[in-house]
Amino acid sequence: MSGAGFLLDLHRCVGCGACVLACRIENGRVETAAWRRVLPLNLRRRPSGPTYFLSVACHHCDEPACLTGCPSGAYEKRADGIVVHHEDLCLGCRYCEMTCPFSAPQYDEAKGVMSKCHLCAHRVDAGRLPACVAACPTEALQFLTAAAVPPDGAGDRVPGFADPAGCGPALRFLPPAGARRSVLFRSLEEALKR
Amino acid sequence: MPALRTIRTVCPRNCYCTCGMLVTLDEANRIVSIDGDPENPATGGHVCLKGLAYARRVTYADRLLTPLRRRASGAGFEPVGWDDALGEITQRLSRVRTEHGPEAALYYEGSGSHGALGGLAMAFWRQFGGCTTTFGDLCWPAGLEATRLTYGDNRHNHPSLTVQGRMILLWGHNPAETNIHQWRLILDAQAQGARVVVIDPRQTDSTDGADVHLQPRPGTDAALALGMASVIVEDGLHDSEFLDAHAHGFDEYRQRLASFPLERVASITGLEPEAIRGLARDYARTKPALLIAGFGLQRHSRAGQTMRTVALLPALTGNVGLAGGGWQYANLASHCLRPLRLPPEPAAARSIPVSQVARHLETLDRPPIRAAWVERGNPASQNPASHRLREALARLDLVVVVDQFMTPTAELAHFVLPAKTLFEEEDLVTAYWHPYLQWRAKILSPPGDVRPETEIWRAMCERFGYDTSYFPGDREAFLRALLPEGCAATLEDVKARPIDLSENGDVAFADHRFPTPSGKVEFASDEAAAVWGVDRVPAYAPAAEGAESPARGRFPLQLLSCKTRDRIHSQFGNLDWVRGVERPHLLDIHPDDARARGIADGSNATVWNDRGRIELVVRVTPGIRPGVVHVLEGWCHDGDPDVNALTAEGITDMNHGATFYECLVEVARA
Known part of the structure; x- marks a missing residue:
């Protein structure tokens, strides 16, 4: 992880969706698809797996597939790692929709262009937190600046989240604790330790 | 950059959190952000998804912006002006009163929006000669009364002290879903080493985050509490010093425990005896231990006695009056506004239990209910026997519903009157988890033909030729006069920040003075027996439709x-x-x-x-x-x-x- 991104504490996140709504308000995503979404893992609470929520948007990857696959140069990776999309350069070809393994870019039917989370670059540039992070009621979703060192125990993989294309998403996880870690999950972890 | 302005206000929903909010608007009065008020330490500078959803809700396309009248054909509604709507409502209400008397009109108010001005409807109804109202509450009253009978008052520690708990026992409570700012504090306590234990028949987002989860049969909590107490007393883990000084009726209670040995309790609750014993010992040995009871374990006919048994556990273990410990159910510290000035209550006032509206609409006689006015509520979906309630409402001569959106209740109305949102009228809002009184600011003018309820009732009084002096002229002056007696804060203070109205500091009952008849924590309550006809020492009894029915x-x-x-x-x-x-x-x-x-x-x-x-x-x-x-x-x-x-x-x-x-x-x- 070489630039700015998110840290998600899977123990503190209760999947409430406040981040999704805060993003909608901040970025004028009123009647269009939301840039951020909450993916519940194990809604049936099967004891064979952990129960937690992945609040995800764009991961501002080290190697952004959206950018490399864009024929019109509409994507830019800023020096601080934030991947921004320039609507005025976008052809609406939707290649990025296919190349991004995380489904971050959203097609805007009305405008005929793509759009995606820009990590609230306008807020970050003004020294403020991204809207989703500022709104998180349990402080589960956190902002990592380009210079930040993720806290001890933070990892880049959890069940339910993969990086199949090797994009290097700038997203780190603090693992679930308490009962969220199912029996099997715990025993796997213990098995791995041994 | 366009000029932005940020206004402090509060969310008035029927919710533990009652979040302080900062709403930012642009020059065109569009909401550009909704943030938590950092001056409210309970909600910690956050709102929740519902608070954020106001940015969508106030201008939502489905919002009702004009009065609606049921079409003559009976199918659907047509827009109608206020003059016509109120004129016809006045005629029909008058006819109902002439033919059947004033109590033939039911005034039903729900909990949809909290604020001091909500009570002004009675300025109309009392001058109308009375009406039928509801009494009781669909939600929490048994727990309130059980707490009052036990400790003398509904107060608890300041939310910020939650983080000092070494054990947090959530009983029938699911704050990760229903009190999310409390959940943040519980997670902070857990991160500092507190054990989080949840008692709930369901796995919830709270149990997922907890360290221990017990799933008893619903409605058996009193047996569980008495079983835990048996273990605690048998093992000598009760706080004799506290009990000697501050308990009333402990010996009788102790005798009662003999009827709840572990094996019996295990068989009633469906829990393993060792799980009950383990929880009891853990709870009694951990100080401070904070017991937070939700509303969930008191939604059955044995609710009050159940809540008394659970509420006694903190007293039994000496967990009362200390930071990080205590009994937490509801904190009514902010519920001390002066009463509204209203006309004298007329003789013809009648009241029915709120959980039995359907039954009374069907059976009330002398007079029967012939008209209903519904405000801040949706009884056709939210009250028991909702299907019968719908049928009964559909048979009335007049149904008026005031709401922001169509609901199943509004669908049954003859007239639907458009209601304001929280941003469209000033008010004072109290809370029941934190001790803050907060100012609800008027941020926006009501859109379309929307009128605040106060103005609807003023107009109704004018139509009937009643005294309108009960209604606010200058709203700020009106609300200033409602500030509690002896309150050091001015209205300007309340507008500037949430005001803590706890009279006894952040730790409830730190002085060990309990305003009960005995002045002590009441393990036996003559008052409970006299007022409610229940056993003075609480016990478990199976409910008619319970696990043992x-x-x-x-x-x-x-x-x-x-x-x-x-x-x-x-x-x-x-x-x-x-x-x-x-x-x-x-x-x-x-x-x-x-x-x-x-x-x-x-x-x-x-x-x-x-x-x-x-x-x-x-x-x-x-x-x-x-x-x-x-x-x-x-x-x-x-x-x-x-x-x-x-x-x-x-x-x-x-x-x-x-x-x-x-x-x-x-x-x-x-």
């Missing part, structure tokens, strides 16, 4: 209809933003119960009892206790199942509450 032969499953994060009862569920983040609406059933009925995950099932029948999609989950099924309440749009078609019109043993969770059903493949 003979009715389980035909209806073997206990139905719970709980709350979650994305709604306050039936509010917010109409919004696309909320629908986009909500969880699926399913009937949760244990794999054993599903298998026995041949029901597969994702299939349709019928849920029924002698009161009603609904259809739902099933989610087979090992997270729910066998013998218990669950569906979220509050869904009332687009063909949503009407869970209250199944619930009974029971009344709690004290303080006139409802019994939503005392509901046996059977489930079959549809």
Whole structure:
């Protein structure tokens, strides 16, 4: 992880969706698809797996597939790692929709262009937190600046989240604790330790 | 950069959090952001998804902006001007009063929006000669009364002290979904080493984050509490010093414990004896231990006595009056506004229990109910026996509903009057988890033809030729006069920040003075016996439709209809933003119960009892206790199942509450 991104504490996140709504308000995503979404893992609470929520948007990857696959140069990776999309350069070809393994870019039917989370670059540039992070009621979703060192125990993989294309998403996880870690999950972890 | 302005206000929903909010508007009065008020330490500078959803809600396309009148054909509504609407309502109300008397009109107010001005409707009804109102409360009254009988008052520690708990015992409480700012504090306590224990028949987002989860049979909490107390006393883990000085009736209570040995309690609750013993010892040995009870364990007919047994555990273990410990149910510190000035109460006032509106609409005589005015509520979906309530409302001569959106209740109205939102009228808002009085600012002018309820009632008084001096002229002056007696804060202070109205500091009962008849914590209460006719020492008794009921032969499953994060009862569920983040609406059933009925995950099932029948999609989950099924309440749009078609019109043993969770059903493949 070489630039700015998110840290998600899977123990503190209760999947409430406040981040999704805060993003909608901040970025004028009123009647269009939301840039951020909450993916519940194990809604049936099967004891064979952990129960937690992945609040995800764009991961501002080290190697952004959206950018490399864009024929019109509409994507830019800023020096601080934030991947921004320039609507005025976008052809609406939707290649990025296919190349991004995380489904971050959203097609805007009305405008005929793509759009995606820009990590609230306008807020970050003004020294403020991204809207989703500022709104998180349990402080589960956190902002990592380009210079930040993720806290001890933070990892880049959890069940339910993969990086199949090797994009290097700038997203780190603090693992679930308490009962969220199912029996099997715990025993796997213990098995791995041994 | 366009000029932005930020205004401090408060969310008035019927919710623990009562968040302080900062709303930022642009020059065109569009909401550009909604943030938490950092001056409210309980909510910690955050709101929740519902608070954020106001940015969508106030300008939502479905919002009612003009009065509506039912078409002459009976099908659908047509817009109508205020003059015509109020003129016809006046005529019809007058006719009802002439033919049947004033009590033939029912005034029903729900909990949809909290504020001091809500009570001004009575300025009209008292001059009308009276009406029929409701008494009691659908939600929490048994727990309030049990707490009052036990400790003398409903107060608890300041929320910020939650982080000092070494053990946090959540009993029938699910703050990760219904009190999210408290959950943040609990997570902070847990991160500092506190154990979080949850007692809930269901697996919830709170139990997922907890360290220990016990799943008793619903309605058996009193047995569990008495069983824990038996272990604590047997092991000598009770706080004799505290009890000697501050307990009333402890010896009688101690004798009562003999009837609740561990094996019996295990068999009633369906828990392992060792789990009960372990929890009891852990709770008694940990100080400070904070016991937070939710509303969930008091939604049945034995609610008050149950809550007394649970409320006594902190006293038994000397966990009262210390930071990080205590009994926490409701904090009414901010509930001390002066009463509104109202006309004298007329002789013709009549009142019915709020959990039995359907029954009374059907059966009341001399006079029967012929008209209903509904405000801040949606009884056709949210009250017990909702299907019968709908039929009864549909038979009336006049139904007026004031709301922001169409609801199942509004669909039955003759007139639907458009209601303001929280941003469109000033008010003072109290809370029940934190001790803050907060100012609800007027941020926006009501859109379209919307009028605040105060103005609707003023106009009604004018039409009837009544005294209108009860209504505010200058709203700020009016609200200033409601500030509590002896309150050091001015209205300007309340507008500047949330005002803590605790009279006794952050730690409730730190002085060990209990305003009960004995001046002590009442393990035995003569008052309980005198007022409610219950045993002076609380005990467990099986409920008529509980885990041990003979009715389980035909209806073997206990139905719970709980709350979650994305709604306050039936509010917010109409919004696309909320629908986009909500969880699926399913009937949760244990794999054993599903298998026995041949029901597969994702299939349709019928849920029924002698009161009603609904259809739902099933989610087979090992997270729910066998013998218990669950569906979220509050869904009332687009063909949503009407869970209250199944619930009974029971009344709690004290303080006139409802019994939503005392509901046996059977489930079959549809």
